[in-house]
Amino acid sequence: xTVLVESFQKRFxxxxxxxxxxxxxxxxxxGVASPQFLSQATFGSVAFQLPELGLLTLAMLLPILxxxxxxxxxxxxxxxxxTVAWVLQANGGVDAGPLAxxxxxxxxxxxxxxxxxxxxxxxxxxxxxxILVSLSMMIFLRGLGEFLTRGGDVSGxxxxxxxxxxxxxxxxxVPLIIFxxxxxxxxxLLTRMKLGFNTYMIGSNIEAARYSGVNxxxxxxxxxxxxxxxxxxxxxxxxxxxxxVRVGHGESYLLITVLAxxxxxxxxxxxxxxxxxxxxxxxxxxxLSSGLNLMGANQHLATAVWGLLLVGVxxxxxxxxxxxxxxxxxx
Amino acid sequence: xRNFISTHATESSLLAVMIVICAFLSFATDNxxxxxxxxxxxxxxxxxxxxxVGLLVVLIAGGIDISFAVGASVVQxxxxxxxxxxxGGSWLSGIxxxxxxxxxxxxxxxxxxHRFRIISIVATISTxxxxxxxxxxxxxxxxxxxxxxxxxxxxxxxxHEMPDGTWIEITLxxxxxxxxxxxxxxxxxxxxxxxxxxxxxxxxxGARRFGINIGAMQFIAFGWLGLMAGIGGLVQAHYxxxxxxNAFYGRELDVLAAVVLGGARxxxxxxxxxxxxxxVLLxxxTQNGLNLMGVSPFAFKMIIGAIxxxxxxxxxxxxxxxxxxxxxxxxxx
Numbered sequence: 001x002t003v004l005v006e007s008f009q010k011r012f013x014x015x016x017x018x019x020x021x022x023x024x025x026x027x028x029x030x031g032v033a034s035p036q037f038l039s040q041a042t043f044g045s046v047a048f049q050l051p052e053l054g055l056l057t058l059a060m061l062l063p064i065l066x067x068x069x070x071x072x073x074x075x076x077x078x079x080x081x082x083t084v085a086w087v088l089q090a091n092g093g094v095d096a097g098p099l100a101x102x103x104x105x106x107x108x109x110x111x112x113x114x115x116x117x118x119x120x121x122x123x124x125x126x127x128x129x130x131i132l133v134s135l136s137m138m139i140f141l142r143g144l145g146e147f148l149t150r151g152g153d154v155s156g157x158x159x160x161x162x163x164x165x166x167x168x169x170x171x172x173x174v175p176l177i178i179f180x181x182x183x184x185x186x187x188x189l190l191t192r193m194k195l196g197f198n199t200y201m202i203g204s205n206i207e208a209a210r211y212s213g214v215n216x217x218x219x220x221x222x223x224x225x226x227x228x229x230x231x232x233x234x235x236x237x238x239x240x241x242x243x244x245v246r247v248g249h250g251e252s253y254l255l256i257t258v259l260a261x262x263x264x265x266x267x268x269x270x271x272x273x274x275x276x277x278x279x280x281x282x283x284x285x286x287x288l289s290s291g292l293n294l295m296g297a298n299q300h301l302a303t304a305v306w307g308l309l310l311v312g313v314x315x316x317x318x319x320x321x322x323x324x325x326x327x328x329x330x331x
Numbered sequence: 332x333r334n335f336i337s338t339h340a341t342e343s344s345l346l347a348v349m350i351v352i353c354a355f356l357s358f359a360t361d362n363x364x365x366x367x368x369x370x371x372x373x374x375x376x377x378x379x380x381x382x383x384v385g386l387l388v389v390l391i392a393g394g395i396d397i398s399f400a401v402g403a404s405v406v407q408x409x410x411x412x413x414x415x416x417x418x419g420g421s422w423l424s425g426i427x428x429x430x431x432x433x434x435x436x437x438x439x440x441x442x443x444x445h446r447f448r449i450i451s452i453v454a455t456i457s458t459x460x461x462x463x464x465x466x467x468x469x470x471x472x473x474x475x476x477x478x479x480x481x482x483x484x485x486x487x488x489x490x491h492e493m494p495d496g497t498w499i500e501i502t503l504x505x506x507x508x509x510x511x512x513x514x515x516x517x518x519x520x521x522x523x524x525x526x527x528x529x530x531x532x533x534x535x536x537g538a539r540r541f542g543i544n545i546g547a548m549q550f551i552a553f554g555w556l557g558l559m560a561g562i563g564g565l566v567q568a569h570y571x572x573x574x575x576x577n578a579f580y581g582r583e584l585d586v587l588a589a590v591v592l593g594g595a596r597x598x599x600x601x602x603x604x605x606x607x608x609x610x611v612l613l614x615x616x617t618q619n620g621l622n623l624m625g626v627s628p629f630a631f632k633m634i635i636g637a638i639x640x641x642x643x644x645x646x647x648x649x650x651x652x653x654x655x656x657x658x659x660x661x662x663x664x
Contacts, residue, residue: 071584118640128643129597131395135588136643140636147629251581255397255456268450297468304464307457311443314454318447 067270068130116228203270385559393599433561532599
């Protein structure tokens with residue numbers, strides 16, 4: 001057994017254990033409890049629901065790795081969605097062409113990145129706590145969105161956007177493809193690029209990173225900019241999924257994204273954590289939600305179970321460390 | 332005075348900003364500078380201040396709590412149902428029930444954090460989801476309007492007819508707020524427990540070696556916030572005359588922003604009751620002033636967010652660097 005655990009950890013890393021066993025537990029539990037669970041319909045619905053939460057979680061992941069937090073993610077996504085909506089409306093609404101949509105996407109990414117740049121600069125140069133800076137940015141962006149839309153929603157988009165939210169390519173939902181591409185980009189960024197390495201260094205010890213010649217301010221600004229840009233991608237997908245933009249769409253996802261990161265073994269103080277375990281944790285959360293739905297419970301119960309799952313994983317982690325501690329003392 | 336400025340940098344700059352804003356609003360609008368408006372302000376910010384002083388204690392102890400606002404909703408709902416069971420009850424039983432459920436919810440957080448060494452933000456985000464999910468699941472989002480009469484009857488403590496015939500009044504929420512503020516002030520500045528909370532927040536390991544019971548600290552801090560959340564929930568039910576399960580959803584972040592604007596530090600060991608109350612009041616005054624000036628309500632959040640962002644940016648650039656006179660004073664002291 002220990003050999004098995006060790007080889008598992010060597011291959012997938014220590015963060016993988018929690019999400020992986022949760023995945024197996026969920027599959028077995030719902031597979032036994034509900035005969036329809038192991039069907040294509042379940043996985044289809046998971047595949048369509050995963051990207052919205054998943055893209056926002058990716059946006060949350062980078063700041064957490066630096067030891068920060070980005071509480072502005074959902075409203076950055078809303079603002080980016082609004083940008084696309086306005087560009088489309090200014091170019092004929094339902095009759096707008098693909099070129100207008102492309103322009104909208106570029107501007108949306110710019111808007112998302114801009115909110116990230118502002119946060120990054122304030123955090124990097126004044127050393128204010130990231131929770132506060134992103135919190136005030138969140139209040140600002142929510143207000144901005146409510147001010148510009150008067151609290152209503154914007155809808156009426158061209159038909160060619162539908163496949164982006166509901167279509168499939170070779171049997172795989174388009175939003176899922178976009179999400180997986182983003183996961184891979186994040187994975188490569190964190191494992192293969194200098195910026196990723198510096199992100200981990202800053203998360204572990206920002207002073208040590210600075211003394212070893214890392215331009216910590218530049219890295220922090222870049223991390224929040226990328227986080228803002230990823231929010232924009234999420235905003236565009238949400239626009240296509242709901243076929244409307246409304247400030248407050250996905251607001252309930254905010255704390256779930258933090259939960260998903262922690263469930264995926266990311267260290268709350270930064271420095272440790274990988275993309276793939278977070279991805280598995282997200283799949284577990286969505287499978288739980290779909291499974292409970294099949295058994296007749298609603299989304300709110302799923303939210304409660306998500307919270308319980310996180311407490312459970314943290315409890316098991318405590319038990320494991322305790323057990324290891326005792327072992328070390330004996331040996 | 333100079334002493335106060337150099338020892339209470341955040342509080343005095345907040346106070347200065349507030350005086351400037353108040354002076355500006357008194358000239359810019361007709362009825363900002365009136366007793367009636369001041370009392371309105373106090374009545375409407377009472378619940379937020381009760382929450383804020385509770386959260387302050389947790390921040391001083393080095394923790395953070397996301398779940399208190401949703402916890403207050405749970406308290407409201409359970410208290411309303413429990414009062415129905417016992418056939419009405421009174422203020423005493425209401426506060427006892429609400430307070431003890433609040434303390435219980437806070438103790439659950441403290442238990443998870445202390446016993447299983449879960450970081451407070453992780454633990455309270457979990458309990459946030461658990462409380463809110465279960466509350467919405469069991470209530471199905473249905474509000475309660477059928478509350479006992481003693482709870483919904485407006486209690487006016489002071490009223491006065493103005494020359495123009497309008498009535499101004501101070502209501503029960505303000506009294507409860509004052510009691511909560513004074514109690515918190517006594518707890519953190521005038522008791523040994525208060526000193527220990529600051530020490531624990533500043534350096535948990537040092538506090539432990541010094542012989543401070545860190546488990547007790549966690550339970551006191553989160554229990555106190557739970558108590559305040561419970562009382563705040565009950566006062567809100569009294570004020571709004573209804574219990575809505577998602578009424579407080581999202582309020583935790585607004586209160587957190589206000590408390591930290593008032594000088595409390597995420598990370599512990601710093602913060603004062605005065606600063607915390609000023610932080611909440613600054614936001615209420617701004618909102619009230621914008622309202623009186625006829626600015627669209629949709630713009631409030633945007634302006635307040637911008638103000639907090641600027642304030643955080645400025646307050647982290649140390650104030651004594653901006654005002655050289657104060658630096659000299661600080662050194663000679």
